[in-house]
Amino acid sequence: MAFDKMQAVRLFPRFPLLNSTFNAPLHRLATLTLSNQAEQNRSYRRHTFDTLNHSTGQGRSVRVTAANPTQAYFKLRDIIQESRLNELVRSQERFERNTDKRRRKRKEKEWRTYMRHVKKQVQIAFDLQNRTKIEKETYKDI
Structure with missing residues (x-):
């Protein structure tokens, strides 16, 4: 099948199935490496479910x-x-009991709190590293 015209892959939120127009099977496409994708800049804005x-x-x-x-x-x-x-x-596939919902929300909140703490500690470490470099450059003559 030749690609004469521009084709599109669409995802309908009501039916979250991937309708593909690729020549290769999807299971082969999913196993490809992502090495070159990490180097590319994102050409679209961050999406939330509300933007769909x-x-x-x-x-x-x-x-x-x-x-x-x-x-x-x-x-x-x-x-x-x-x-x-x-x-x-x-x-949305299954009903979530109130106790499970509370537990899930609590765990999500604790995880966000933990990640904020980790980010803060990483920032402190980078600041300390930069300060050390500056001090070495400043006082290298002593």
């Missing part, structure tokens, strides 16, 4: 060209991960 237009059923589209079908697949996968769409679908 689910009221009209349009969803989020990603361009697919003949040159880069795997890149489009990875970009769509990143959008899905950032919007936490899989978590939303999983949470």
Whole structure:
């Protein structure tokens, strides 16, 4: 199948299935390495579930060209991960009891608190490292 025109991969939030127009099977595409993707800058803004237009059923589209079908697949996968769409679908599959919900919310809050603390400690370590470099440069003649 030749890519004559620009094709799109769409994800509809009501039906979170990946409709693919790739030549290769999806399980092979999913096993490709992400080494070159880490080097690329993101060309789209961060997505939350609210930014996916689910009221009209349009969803989020990603361009697919003949040159880069795997890149489009990875970009769509990143959008899905950032919007936490899989978590939303999983949470809507089953009923969550109030005790489980409280426990989950408490754990999420504790994790956020812990991560704030870790970020603060890392920033302190970097500041100390920079201060040490500056002091060595300043007092190297002594």
